[in-house]
Amino acid sequence: MAAVIALAVVGGWLIVAFPFPNLAVVPGVAMVGLAIALRPRFGRLDPELEVLDRDQAPELFGLIDEVATAVGAPLPDVVGVDGAINAYAGTVGLRRRKVLCLGLPLWGSLPAGGRVALLGHELGHFVNNDPRRGLLTQPVFTMLGSAADLFRPVRTNVGAGLVEMLGDALGRAFQWVVSRVLFATYLLLVAVALRDSQRAEYLADDLAGRAAGTTAATEFLDILLITESLELAVRRETRAGHGPDRWRSALAESRVTRADQLPLLRQLSVRDGASLFAAHPPTGVRRQMLAGRAWQDPSVALSEARMERIDAELGREYDRFRRTVNWSG
Known part of the structure; x- marks a missing residue:
């Protein structure tokens, strides 16, 4: 949870710390978006209740x-x-x-x-x-699982040139490693x-x-x-x-x-x-x-x-x- 809060704070700082337009906005928006995606879910009433x-x-x-x-x-x-x-x-x-x-x-x-x-x-x-x-403790059962799902590699660049294919392969390899590390940590915490x-x-x-x-x-x-x-x-x-x-x-x-x-x-x-x-x-x-x-x-x-x-x-x-x-x- 501290890491998610840090993502949101640093991302927000990158967005507002420099005059707009500025390249720092791009990683700032990405970090805030990631923090929103990984936010803890505390559940809600079952609609069938x-x-x-x-x-x-x-x-x-x-x-x-x-x-x-x-x-x-x-x-x-x-x-x-x-x-x-x-x-x-x-x-x-x-x-x-x-x-x-x-x-x-x-x-x-x-x-x-x-x-x-x-x-x-x-x-x-x-x-x-x-x-x-x-x-x-309740977010343990959701947050890292959501993070692993978020980083799961998906093939999106089909039929492109050699450079694009190589970049896509490297990106998916990086996502695969991050996803598996997050998922292994998730399994450990849940166990x-x-x-x-x-x-x-x-x-x-x-x-x-x-x-x-x-x-x-x-x-x-x-x-x-x-x-x-x-x-x-x-x-x-x-x-x-x-x-x-x-x-x-x-x-x-x-x-x-x-x-x-x-x-x-x-x-x-x-x-x-x-x-x-x-x-x-x-x-x-x-x-x-x-x-x-x-x-x-x-x-x-x-x-x-x-x-x-x-x-x-x-x-x-x-x-x-x-x-x-x-x-x-």
């Missing part, structure tokens, strides 16, 4: 408040839903607004304890120093940063156990091992005109059916999910780590009646998801 407000979903926001208090996390500035079997927490923009997104198929399918565990895990990312969310990112996932799992209890938190991690079955069940029930109540029943049936396979799925996740460049540790290892820690009782309880009220608040969003599934064929 359906933002909720407290008046629209008071029960959901009340549950989020309780879980945030239990794990010692700040409240999100934006809460929304989308149609993915996923959930995420992040920070966007220079103001570092905290965003919590709940994927409706996952949220609607989870039992009460699983929902508390999901909130505890995602809100936990606001307090566990995840490098993907830091003001100074280092993702070690802390995986550590943040373990800490978030621990906070999920603090909020929902170890039993519910480990069961939630097991559910993440069968998301393909969950997706098929949600689509089947949705096309049949059923809502979250049937999604939960279908998930419970799938868990019973695949109970004997869960130990194998945990081992398989370790084999397939272990990587230097994975943002998340293997789910099987996460579950083993959480189960090996001191056992925790739930600090936030979600009753069935309250869960139904929360689903009623999200009725319009569930209907929109149902239409999307039906239209997708």
